[in-house]
Amino acid sequence: MDTLIDLGGGFASALEPVSLAFALLGVLLGTVVGVLPGIGPISAIAILIPVSFGMEPVHGLILLCGIYYGSMYGGSITATLIKTPGEVASAVTAIEGYEMARRGRGKAALATAAIGSFLAGTLAIIGLTFLSPVLVKLANVFGATEYFLLMATALLLASTMSAGSRAKALISIFIGLAVGLIGLDFQTGLPRQTFGMDLLSDGIDFTIFAMALFAIPEAIRNLALGRGAKDEIQSFGDDKWMTKEDWQRSAGPWARGSVVGFIIGILPGVGPSLASFMSYIMEKRISKRKDEFGHGAIEGVAGPEASNNAGVGGAMIPLFSLGIPGSATTALLLFVFTMYGLQPGPLIFRDETGLIWTIIASMYIGNIALIILNLPLVGVFVKLLKMPKEILFSSILVLVVIGAYAIEFSLFGLMMLGIFGVIGYLMEKGGIPLAPAILALVLVPLLEDNFRRMLQISGGSFAPLVTRPVSLSIIILMVLGIIGPVVFRWWVSRRKLLADVTVS
Amino acid sequence: MTAFRTDLITGGAIAVIGAVYYIATFSIQETANIVTPRTFPAIVGIGLIVLGLFLAGQAVVRHRKDTLSEAAPGSAGSAHSTAAGDGDGAAASAGESSVETADRSSGQEGVGGIVLEAPPEPQVRKVVFQFALFFVYLAILIPVGFLLATAAFLMGLTSIYAPEKWIRNLIFSVLFAVVVYTAFVYGLAVYLPVGILG
Structure with a gap:
């Protein structure tokens, strides 16, 4: 009951004209940036963080949350029409959605993605509304041991559950940890890993790192490619919207995708990309029209798109109630919270009740705005796909430079941006995923702090890891998290579930 | 570059970085805390060293297996299917089945081998040049100041x-610099460098 009262209060302030405007602006900006080829949610938020600097915390956060799900939806437009997923989560849409568009069913693909995203997003926010307070109560018994374990689990799952090579995902995490430890040790005040440079004692700024890794390599790569073949944009003007059959075929995938995505989203360290793959595999497994998959099956768009949006809502739960980000994108949001001097977790629900519930309420509103604004406006967004590449990517470079300057106001900050841009480019070239590094960078101070406190309390003994009931259960979850994906991959390859969707 | 060479070089580089990082820890002052x-x-x-060596070693082992199976025609197919089945990442299995596409696409591969088209690879020379311009x-x-530096940078990039x-490039460069400057300085109170115009 308390929850409903809090949520009601949240709605009251989220519906104030200013808050409402920021929610709409966020969704719109997010969609616009998400539509741009090669720009996914992480880059979108990183590039737009500087915009929120001067704002009231609540408005800045409403704006950035809107940008988050707006860019997810924008990414599905790009994936469907030019087969360029902005991030891994929309990779399957780039297969099925694009095939649908090629067969003159582009509008149906966009509609099923939008409606599925809306339904799944709303269900996930309902889950967020009612689960967060429960988790907050549970968090009261959490000590340093549990927090340490949860963060270690998040990092571990981020590597085992990532797409691609696990060794490379782990390398990415260790790169993030290595960068995160540069600077003064907060417990003793001693400089660490500064290589004798005083400027490094403040550490590497998180936003600079995120912008450098996510925006620069993509921009430089595209600019260096020069003029090549133009992306072929699938037209869809004369297509029909969803038919009755489309609705019938989409309903099941929406529902299943929402559930799968939500559960996966809650798990620490597991982002929406796995959610969309799981949903895709599941839909293919139970479909009576297996042969249509890979050739534009609407289930293959409806399920994964619902799933990755449910994953977004799910991922907000550990972020809001425990202060632990589950993915690179939520890590960025955590950073924004701390930038405003707010610490997500049990305390924020106690001390900043109004703020947190306003943000949650604004998510409901943003989700509705997304579907009302975007379906009719899809034709306008598509025009963005035609923006000349050199204009798009040179503007992005300028925007990240402004962002870096606004953080450090120094040549040093700008050079860090450039250097990490080079590092990001080399990582991509070596096939090392970038997202886990971002998550690790945010988590490393918390991880170390809680590890130290755990050992201080226990006097140097590791026993609390297994003697405390909560920590023991987290360890069990951790082990399942390692074994689970191995079994899952084995099962998938055994059944050759995806053998025929390999596109090359 | 083949997947084999990429992994070998990446692994080696990571191990070296790990070693440098580890050596740097010797200059951290020791304290009496439990966790120093x-x-x-x-x-x-140490983690970086181990992971780097592991990646390089894995590449070598896979490469050997590959050359062996190529030597014995007919078994190549089965070598491929076992590689896909051993569970260690779509990157590795795709790298062996279609080296060209998997070269830099591991970021976009999915669980169980959803392989997307690899984005085209620009020439190294051009990438270095773009980075040089950026620096x-x-x-x-x-x-120099935001307005002039940005207009010049944008003009340079778009003209290449x-x-x-x-004409379009010039209009875009000047307009973008001015609009962004105005928006940040007057709208968001983020003061950008004025440089020689100040």
């Missing part, structure tokens, strides 16, 4: 790409 300030950096350094822009931003559209 050195503990975490040292773990991370020049970073270096002159503060002394589409020299014949120089």
Whole structure:
């Protein structure tokens, strides 16, 4: 009951004209940036963080949350029409959605993605509304041991559950940890890993790192490619919207995708990309029209798109109630919270009740705005796909430079941006995923702090890891998290579930 | 570059970085705490060394297996299917089945081998040049000022790409610099460097 009262209060302030405007602006900006080829949610938020600097915390956060799900939806437009997923989560849409568009069913693909995203997003926010307070109560018994374990689990799952090579995902995490430890040790005040440079004692700024890794390599790569073949944009003007059959075929995938995505989203360290793959595999497994998959099956768009949006809502739960980000994108949001001097977790629900519930309420509103604004406006967004590449990517470079300057106001900050841009480019070239590094960078101070406190309390003994009931259960979850994906991959390859969707 | 060479070089580089990082931990002052300030950096350094060596070693082992199966025609197919089945990442299995496409696409591969088209690879020379331009822009931003440096940078980039559209490039470069400057300085109170115009 308390929850409903809090949520009601949240709605009251989220519906104030200013808050409402920021929610709409966020969704719109997010969609616009998400539509741009090669720009996914992480880059979108990183590039737009500087915009929120001067704002009231609540408005800045409403704006950035809107940008988050707006860019997810924008990414599905790009994936469907030019087969360029902005991030891994929309990779399957780039297969099925694009095939649908090629067969003159582009509008149906966009509609099923939008409606599925809306339904799944709303269900996930309902889950967020009612689960967060429960988790907050549970968090009261959490000590340093549990927090340490949860963060270690998040990092571990981020590597085992990532797409691609696990060794490379782990390398990415260790790169993030290595960068995160540069600077003064907060417990003793001693400089660490500064290589004798005083400027490094403040550490590497998180936003600079995120912008450098996510925006620069993509921009430089595209600019260096020069003029090549133009992306072929699938037209869809004369297509029909969803038919009755489309609705019938989409309903099941929406529902299943929402559930799968939500559960996966809650798990620490597991982002929406796995959610969309799981949903895709599941839909293919139970479909009576297996042969249509890979050739534009609407289930293959409806399920994964619902799933990755449910994953977004799910991922907000550990972020809001425990202060632990589950993915690179939520890590960025955590950073924004701390930038405003707010610490997500049990305390924020106690001390900043109004703020947190306003943000949650604004998510409901943003989700509705997304579907009302975007379906009719899809034709306008598509025009963005035609923006000349050199204009798009040179503007992005300028925007990240402004962002870096606004953080450090120094040549040093700008050079860090450039250097990490080079590092990001080399990582991509070596096939090392970038997202886990971002998550690790945010988590490393918390991880170390809680590890130290755990050992201080226990006097140097590791026993609390297994003697405390909560920590023991987290360890069990951790082990399942390692074994689970191995079994899952084995099962998938055994059944050759995806053998025929390999596109090359 | 083949997947084999990429992994070998990446692994080697990571191991070297790990070693440098680990050596740097020796200059951290020791304290009497249970977990000293050195503990975490040292773990991370060692972790990077181990992972780098593992990646390089894995590449070598896979490469050997590949050459062996190529030597015996007919078994190549089965070698491929076992590689896909051993569970260690779509990157590895795709790398063996279609080296060209998997070269830099591991970021976009999915669980169980959803392989997307690999984005085209630009020439190294051009990438270095783009980065060089970017660094020049970073270096002159503060002394020259945002407006001039940005307009020049944008003009440079767009002109390399589409020299014949120089009028459009010029209009875009100047307009973008001015609009962004106005928006940030007057709208968001983020003060950008004025440089020589100040």
